[in-house]
Amino acid sequence: MDLRTFSPEDVRGKRVLLRVDFNVPMKDGRVTDGTRIRAHLETLNALRSAGARVALVSHLGRPKGKRNPDYSLAPVAEELRRITGWEVGMAEDCIGPEVARAVEALPAGGLLLLENVRFYPEEEKNDPAFSRQLAAPFDVFVMDAFSAAHRAHASTRGVADLLPSFAGSLMVGEVQALSQVRDHPEPPFFLILGGAKVSDKIGVIENMLDRVSGILVGGGMAFTFLKAQGREIGRSLCEEDKLDFSREMLAVAAERGLPILLPEDVVVAEEIREGVPSSVVPADRIPSGTMGLDIGPATQARFRETLREARTILWNGPMGVFEMEAFAQGSRSVAQDLVAARARGAVTVVGGGDSAAAVALFGLEDQVGHVSTGGGASLEFFEGRMLPGVEPLLRS
Numbered sequence: 001m002d003l004r005t006f007s008p009e010d011v012r013g014k015r016v017l018l019r020v021d022f023n024v025p026m027k028d029g030r031v032t033d034g035t036r037i038r039a040h041l042e043t044l045n046a047l048r049s050a051g052a053r054v055a056l057v058s059h060l061g062r063p064k065g066k067r068n069p070d071y072s073l074a075p076v077a078e079e080l081r082r083i084t085g086w087e088v089g090m091a092e093d094c095i096g097p098e099v100a101r102a103v104e105a106l107p108a109g110g111l112l113l114l115e116n117v118r119f120y121p122e123e124e125k126n127d128p129a130f131s132r133q134l135a136a137p138f139d140v141f142v143m144d145a146f147s148a149a150h151r152a153h154a155s156t157r158g159v160a161d162l163l164p165s166f167a168g169s170l171m172v173g174e175v176q177a178l179s180q181v182r183d184h185p186e187p188p189f190f191l192i193l194g195g196a197k198v199s200d201k202i203g204v205i206e207n208m209l210d211r212v213s214g215i216l217v218g219g220g221m222a223f224t225f226l227k228a229q230g231r232e233i234g235r236s237l238c239e240e241d242k243l244d245f246s247r248e249m250l251a252v253a254a255e256r257g258l259p260i261l262l263p264e265d266v267v268v269a270e271e272i273r274e275g276v277p278s279s280v281v282p283a284d285r286i287p288s289g290t291m292g293l294d295i296g297p298a299t300q301a302r303f304r305e306t307l308r309e310a311r312t313i314l315w316n317g318p319m320g321v322f323e324m325e326a327f328a329q330g331s332r333s334v335a336q337d338l339v340a341a342r343a344r345g346a347v348t349v350v351g352g353g354d355s356a357a358a359v360a361l362f363g364l365e366d367q368v369g370h371v372s373t374g375g376g377a378s379l380e381f382f383e384g385r386m387l388p389g390v391e392p393l394l395r396s
Contacts, residue, residue, distance in 0.1 A: 001179045002395045003167040006142060008050035010166065014139040015053050015103050018043065018168065019155050019389075021145040021373065022058035022076045022113075031079040035360070036147075038083065039373055043144045043168035044111070048086075053106035055138070057094060057114045057155050058145070065121030077113040091115055095130070100137040117155045124153050131158025144168025146175070147352070147374035149389030150381075160392035167393040170373065175390060177370040178381050181349045185312040187213055192303075192334060194219030195317030195354060198242040203383030204316065205249060213310075214259040216303050218295045218319035218330055222263050225250065226283060234268065234286035261306060265296030267320065267327055278326050294320025295330035307337045313369075316351035316379065322358045331358045338368040351378040 020040045025032045047054050063071040077090040087110070091099050094114040102112055117123045122130030131154040135141070141163040143149070148156050149171070159165075167175070181189075191212045193201050198221045205215070217225055220237035227233050228246035253260045262283065268290040269278040280296045281287065295303075307313060315338060319330030335358065338348045350356055350368055353375025359365045372378040380387060 001175050001183075001390075003172055003175055003390070003393045004165070004395050005172060006046075006140070006166040010164075011047055011050045011052040011140055011142075013051055013053070013108060015106075015137060016047055016055070016140045016142055017135065017138040017159060017163070018047065018054050018056050018142045019145045019148070019159075020056050020058050021147045022056070022073060023060050023147075024076060024079070026060075026075060029075055031075055034079050034083055036373065037076065037080055039170050040144055040168070041084070043142065043170060046169065047142070048109040048111070051108035052140075053103065053108065053110050055091075055099070055103050055106075055112045055114055057117050057134070059118040059123070059148070059155070060116050061118075063116060063118050065118065065124070067119045071116050071118070073113055073116050080111075080113065086111060088113055094119070095133040095136075103137045123155060124151070126152050126154050126158045128158065130154050131162060135159040135162040138163060141165045142168050143389055143393055144170045145389070146171050146372070147377050149374065149387040150377040150385075152388035156389040157392065160389070165392050171390070171393070173370075174372060174374065177349060178372065178378060180347060181312055181314050182208075182382055182384075185211060186347065187312070188310050189312040189314075190214050190216060190307055190310045192216045192218070192313065192315040193221065193317050194319045194331070196220040196237060198224045198239050198246060200379065201317065202242075202245060203385075204379060207384040208314075208382060209249075209252070209258070212258070214261065214306060215253070216261045216306065218263060218299070218334070219317050221317070222295075223292055225260075225262050229262075231284045232286055232288070233292065234288050234290045236286060236292040259306075261302065263292070263295045263299040264302060265298045266292035267294040267296055267330070268292050269326070272321055272324070274324055274326075276326070294327040297329075300330055300333040303334065304337050307341055310341050311346050313338055313341055313346060313348045314351060314382070315349070315355055316353070316382070318354050318358045322354075322361065328358075328361075332362050335359045335362050335364045335368055339364060342367070342369045351375070351382065353378075
């Protein structure tokens with residue numbers, strides 16, 4: 001997938017609208033994790049070095065189309081200043097004559113952060129009139145928010161149809177890394193799936209089934225598969241309406257000789273709470289009053305052995321309730337497996353969302369391979385969909 005990128009000549013002296021994802025965690029009016037801000041610094045440096053005048057547009061939270069100071073991006077502007085030492089202006093709006101004047105006043109290499117684009121309901125509706133207002137002060141659009149590229153919103157797609165548009169460095173890196181795994185994986189290729197729901201992964205399973213050498217299943221979704229096999233799962237999470245799909249996938253995989261590895265043992269407890277007593281039990285004998293909250297040590301060892309010869313690995317979804325140490329070891333073990341596989345030369349990708357949060361919690365984000373910034377976007381990408389925020393960036 002070949003994306004159109006900008007050269008210094010494309011943006012020098014131009015007024016550039018840069019779509020970023022500054023939807024960062026906040027507490028008491030302060031940014032608590034600047035990872036998403038840092039992810040865009042390569043693109044920002046390139047634009048500044050070329051002498052572009054740059055306005056950054058992003059959403060933050062879900063203000064439901066209304067101006068709400070709790071969702072203002074002003075603290076993000078302050079965090080960007082702190083991280084970089086740059087002068088960063090903060091606009092009180094994202095459209096209108098005041099924004100146009102502020103953009104026009106920017107010096108070469110200057111930065112202005114626009115206010116939360118989701119203060120307008122027209123943003124999520126991809127309203128054409130709003131898109132025109134958003135694009136009006138600018139000469140060029142750069143899309144760098146892969147994590148928002150699965151949304152056909154005014155700031156991700158609408159303006160791309162109105163301005164000369166290019167992909168930023170983060171966008172290019174994401175699409176290249178994910179395309180290699182989706183479209184040209186070197187076998188053996190293993191897919192590791194976790195998280196709460198089978199329904200979240202149906203598209204990925206269906207699209208990737210013909211390409212993988214095996215699928216390793218953990219997390220809450222594993223219990224739907226286990227129940228589909230007639231196992232006793234106690235009070236573990238189960239999507240009753242996905243039992244038929246699970247049986248069908250297991251049957252199709254068996255016909256093709258494709259291994260789907262389900263947990264052999266699980267860590268169970270009576271409730272999800274720090275300090276609650278837990279134990280390891282066989283996956284087919286989960287006590288009725290308990291729920292499975294992580295894969296057990298035998299499953300971890302089996303997964304590790306299976307992945308030993310892997311040349312490509314895609315992991316999407318944690319193996320348990322990793323936020324609590326008692327149920328974190330399964331996800332930590334898988335993350336360590338990716339570190340080892342990458343050291344052996346395998347291509348390893350973590351598909352964003354909770355999986356990315358888990359490897360960050362374990363301090364392994366710089367060792368596991370490519371960690372996607374997009375949870376929902378990476379899922380839809382691996383479902384084989386053309387993302388609306390990517391399509392306008394393709395070279396013709």
